[in-house]
Amino acid sequence: MYEIAVIGCGVIGLTSALSIQERLKNVKVTIFTRDKSPNTTGDIAAGYWEPYMVGDTPPAQITRWGKATYDYILKLWKEGKAKEAGISLIISRIISDRKDVENPFWKDVVLGYSNLSREYLDKFGKVGNRKFISGFEFLSFTWEASIFLPFLEQKFLMNGGVIVRKEIRDFKELEDFDVIVNCTGLDAKDLTGDTKLCPLRGQIARVSASWMFYLFLIDSEHDRSCYVIPNIHCVILGGTSQPAYNLEVDEVDKKNIFRNCSELVPALATAEVIKHQVGLRPGRERVRLEIEIKPGGKNGLLRIVHNYGHGGAGITLSIGCAEDCAKLVERALNQTNLRNKL
Numbered sequence: 001m002y003e004i005a006v007i008g009c010g011v012i013g014l015t016s017a018l019s020i021q022e023r024l025k026n027v028k029v030t031i032f033t034r035d036k037s038p039n040t041t042g043d044i045a046a047g048y049w050e051p052y053m054v055g056d057t058p059p060a061q062i063t064r065w066g067k068a069t070y071d072y073i074l075k076l077w078k079e080g081k082a083k084e085a086g087i088s089l090i091i092s093r094i095i096s097d098r099k100d101v102e103n104p105f106w107k108d109v110v111l112g113y114s115n116l117s118r119e120y121l122d123k124f125g126k127v128g129n130r131k132f133i134s135g136f137e138f139l140s141f142t143w144e145a146s147i148f149l150p151f152l153e154q155k156f157l158m159n160g161g162v163i164v165r166k167e168i169r170d171f172k173e174l175e176d177f178d179v180i181v182n183c184t185g186l187d188a189k190d191l192t193g194d195t196k197l198c199p200l201r202g203q204i205a206r207v208s209a210s211w212m213f214y215l216f217l218i219d220s221e222h223d224r225s226c227y228v229i230p231n232i233h234c235v236i237l238g239g240t241s242q243p244a245y246n247l248e249v250d251e252v253d254k255k256n257i258f259r260n261c262s263e264l265v266p267a268l269a270t271a272e273v274i275k276h277q278v279g280l281r282p283g284r285e286r287v288r289l290e291i292e293i294k295p296g297g298k299n300g301l302l303r304i305v306h307n308y309g310h311g312g313a314g315i316t317l318s319i320g321c322a323e324d325c326a327k328l329v330e331r332a333l334n335q336t337n338l339r340n341k342l
């Protein structure tokens, strides 16, 4: 029986922990975490499938991880688990006022992809007196972390997993484990760590607008970018992306978000606000998913698998990354003669 420690209980930590349990039968998995849902970054997110703000992570990897996640959610949906897991199937429209927008490289991952017609774009823009040049739609999903994470946590516990509420300050605390999996996201407090990580501050508003049935994202070169993403209990209006650590709700951002969104859907201007929120996306030049071997640990070796830096797409890439993470844990366990390599 191998002992595996996962640090972090956000969407990345939980999906990784579950994948490890499912792939490797002879393991006991323990999650060590400071926070849990509803207090993780994913709980602030819009819970929507679309690769977004992932730095220079290679398109082939984004496509593979994104597809694994999309297919997993589609399977849960087909199995009738939509309510339990907080999943909604929804048509997503991405609309732009830029010229020369190309089809996204991940378009073959999703169902129902097509370009929006000139006529549609003109009608859509008319309300706000806006001119849109291109756009496309596809079938996407939202799966709210506040429902999905407790759903995953139940599965993890049923499989014999253990969750310990504890902030890990020194990896020596976990020396008795065979492999340590690092899913600490931005880990904003640890400024001495990975200098490639930087916060992408996202401010959004959760509003009550049960009449809002469509999802859209506006990509604008005229400073009018915004998104409107319906979840089950609220609609998310967004949102900013700034290289900042400030977790306070900013009044100017608040106004801009409402102005930009209600320009296209006027009734949103007076929608009842449930809460304004700020989250820090774990921005990185690319997702870090790899094995690191350090001196220390049980047999003189500390085997670490890193899985962090998913930027604005941690939910979108979660399942694909978790499956690869489990493979890396297996590989780390199987590696022998590591001492010679150090």
Ligand SMILES: Cc1cc2nc3c(=O)[nH]c(=O)nc-3n(C[C@H](O)[C@H](O)[C@H](O)COP(=O)(O)OP(=O)(O)OC[C@H]3O[C@@H](n4cnc5c(N)ncnc54)[C@H](O)[C@@H]3O)c2cc1C
Residues within 6 Å of the ligand: 007, 008, 009, 010, 011, 012, 013, 032, 033, 034, 035, 036, 040, 041, 042, 043, 044, 045, 046, 047, 048, 049, 050, 166, 167, 168, 169, 183, 184, 185, 186, 187, 201, 202, 203, 204, 238, 239, 278, 279, 280, 281, 282, 308, 309, 310, 311, 312, 313, 314, 315, 316, 317
């Ligand atoms: C406004 C906003 C909207 C977003 N919308 C979307 C979206 O629609 N779709 C999408 O795919 N992505 C979206 N994202 C991005 C997504 O939320 C993140 O990529 C994702 O949540 C990152 O997950 P994570 O598990 O790596 O990090 P986190 O959720 O931050 O989890 C990190 C975990 O590690 C724990 N931890 C950290 N350090 C330690 C330590 N030293 N010891 C113990 N525990 C520790 C924390 O307590 C936490 O449990 C959005 C983000 C924001 C801010």
Ligand SMILES: *[C@@H]1O[C@H](CO)[C@@H](O)[C@H](O)[C@H]1NC(C)=O
Residues within 6 Å of the ligand: 035, 036, 037, 038, 039
């Ligand atoms: C989330 O944070 C709130 C406020 O700090 C706290 O009261 C609550 O216990 C936390 N929930 C969990 C599950 O940790």
Ligand SMILES: *[C@@H]1O[C@H](CO)[C@@H](O)[C@H](O)[C@H]1NC(C)=O
Residues within 6 Å of the ligand: 100, 101, 102, 103, 115, 134
């Ligand atoms: C859809 O739009 C893209 C980008 O504007 C274009 O490159 C592509 O040829 C269009 N596809 C079809 C089928 O019209």
Ligand SMILES: *[C@@H]1O[C@H](CO)[C@@H](O)[C@H](O)[C@H]1NC(C)=O
Residues within 6 Å of the ligand: 171, 182, 184, 185, 186, 187, 190, 192, 193, 194, 197, 304, 308
């Ligand atoms: C785990 O990841 C964080 C970044 O989230 C980094 O600061 C830390 O050094 C990593 N831990 C180890 C043991 O490498």
Ligand SMILES: *[C@@H]1O[C@H](CO)[C@@H](O)[C@H](O)[C@H]1NC(C)=O
Residues within 6 Å of the ligand: 222, 223, 224, 225, 226, 238, 239, 240, 253, 256, 257, 260
């Ligand atoms: C909304 O409009 C402002 C001002 O024009 C702009 O700076 C901003 O990027 C837009 N988007 C959001 C989410 O605030």
